[in-house]
Amino acid sequence: xxxxxxxxxxTRTGAEAQALEDNLRKRIVGQDHAIRxxxxxxxxxxxxxxxxxxxxxxLLFLGPTGSGKxxxxxxxxxxxxxxxxxxxxxxxxxxxxxxxIAKLIGSPPGYLGHRETRAMLxxxxxxxFHTEKVKLSFVLFDEIEKASDALWNLLLGILDKATxxxxxxxxxxxxxxLIFMTSNLGAAEMSSILHxxxxxxVHDSGAPKSQEKISDKIERAGVEAARRKFTPEFMNRIxxxxxxxxxxxxxxxxxxxxxxDAVEERMCGAAGRPIDLEVHRGAKDFLLREGTDARYxxxxxxxxxxxxxxxxxxxxxxxxxxxxxxxxxxxxxxxLGRLVFLKEFSAEPQVETATGRVAAA
Numbered sequence: 001x002x003x004x005x006x007x008x009x010x011t012r013t014g015a016e017a018q019a020l021e022d023n024l025r026k027r028i029v030g031q032d033h034a035i036r037x038x039x040x041x042x043x044x045x046x047x048x049x050x051x052x053x054x055x056x057x058x059l060l061f062l063g064p065t066g067s068g069k070x071x072x073x074x075x076x077x078x079x080x081x082x083x084x085x086x087x088x089x090x091x092x093x094x095x096x097x098x099x100x101i102a103k104l105i106g107s108p109p110g111y112l113g114h115r116e117t118r119a120m121l122x123x124x125x126x127x128x129f130h131t132e133k134v135k136l137s138f139v140l141f142d143e144i145e146k147a148s149d150a151l152w153n154l155l156l157g158i159l160d161k162a163t164x165x166x167x168x169x170x171x172x173x174x175x176x177x178l179i180f181m182t183s184n185l186g187a188a189e190m191s192s193i194l195h196x197x198x199x200x201x202v203h204d205s206g207a208p209k210s211q212e213k214i215s216d217k218i219e220r221a222g223v224e225a226a227r228r229k230f231t232p233e234f235m236n237r238i239x240x241x242x243x244x245x246x247x248x249x250x251x252x253x254x255x256x257x258x259x260x261d262a263v264e265e266r267m268c269g270a271a272g273r274p275i276d277l278e279v280h281r282g283a284k285d286f287l288l289r290e291g292t293d294a295r296y297x298x299x300x301x302x303x304x305x306x307x308x309x310x311x312x313x314x315x316x317x318x319x320x321x322x323x324x325x326x327x328x329x330x331x332x333x334x335x336l337g338r339l340v341f342l343k344e345f346s347a348e349p350q351v352e353t354a355t356g357r358v359a360a361a
Contacts, residue, residue: 034061158174186221
C-alpha cells in the first residue's frame with residue numbers, strides 16, 4: 001500500500017533568504033534578475049548544499065557602467081553583515097602586469113621586502129567581517145577583463161578549488177566566500193539595442209512582449225560579449241551570469257528618491273538632530289534632466305545630486321542658515337532654471353529671538 005504523498009514546492013524561499021531578497025529590492029533598482037541569482041546561491045549555502053571544495057558562489061555581472069553592479073555587492077554585504085564596506089574589492093585595472101600579483105598573495109620568502117608585503121587575499125582579510133550569524137565573505141574582482149594573465153591563472157584556481165596559496169605557502173580557504181566579477185563587456189551593444197532618447201532609456205510599457213524581446217536581446221548581447229572575451233575554462237567555472245540592464249527613466253526616479261533619503265540622513269548626522277527634507281516634483285524633474293546620461297547611468301545622477309543639492313546644503317549648515325529640527329524645502333525656479341532652498345516654519349506665531357533666529361511664540 002502506497003504511503004501518503006504531498007506535493008512539494010521547490011520554488012519557495014526560506015525566511016532568511018526571503019529577508020535578504022526584500023532588503024536587496026529596497027536598495028537595488030531595476031535589476032531583479034541579479035537579485036534572484038544572489039538569493040538562490042545564498043539559500044543553497046544556508047541549506048548546506050553548496051558544491052564541496054568550491055566557493056559558495058561564482059557570479060559574473062555584465063552590463064554598462066552605472067547600472068548597479070558594484071552597488072549590488074555592497075548592498076548584499078550591508079544586508080547580511082551591516083556594513084557595505086565589508087567587501088574585499090580587487091580593482092583589476094591595478095593588476096595589468098604580472099609582477100603586481102605579489103600585492104595579492106605576498107612575495108615569496110627570500111625576496112627583498114617580502115615581510116613588508118602583506119597579502120590582500122589572506123585568510124584574515126576574508127574572515128574579518130564574519131559575524132556570529134553570518135560567516136560568509138564577499139570578494140569582488142572589478143573590471144575583470146582588465147586582469148593580467150597571472151591574475152587569470154590565480155582566479156581560475158580560486159573559482160575551481162576554493163583555495164589560494166600565498167607567497168609564504170599559507171593556504172587561503174574560499175569555500176565560505178561569494179566571488180563576484182564585474183565587466184562592462186557588451187555595454188555598447190546593449191545601448192544600441194535600446195536606442196535611448198533624450199538621455200532616458202526608452203521603455204514601451206504598452207508592449208510587454210516587445211519588452212521581453214528587448215530584454216532577451218540585451219541578455220544575449222552581454223553573454224556573447226563575455227564568451228568572445230573569456231576562455232571556455234573560465235566560463236565553465238561561473239555559477240551564475242547576471243546581465244544588468246541600462247537604467248530607464250522610471251528606475252532613475254526611484255534611485256533619485258533613494259539618494260535623497262540618503263542625503264537627508266547625512267543632513268541629520270551633520271546637524272546632530274533631525275532635519276526634514278522635502279523635494280518638490282519640479283526639482284526632481286530638474287535633477288533628473290541634469291543628472292541623466294546614457295553613458296554613465298546612475299553615477300552621473302549621483303554626481304549631479306552632489307553638485308546641485310549636497311554642496312548647497314553644506315553651505316546652509318556651515319553658515320547656520322539650516323539647523324537642527326528645521327524643515328528644508330527644495331523647489332525649482334523655472335525662470336532662473338535653478339533650484340531654490342526654502343526653510344519652512346510652523347504655522348504658529350513667530351518671534352525674533354535675541355540671536356536673530358525666528359522661533360515659535
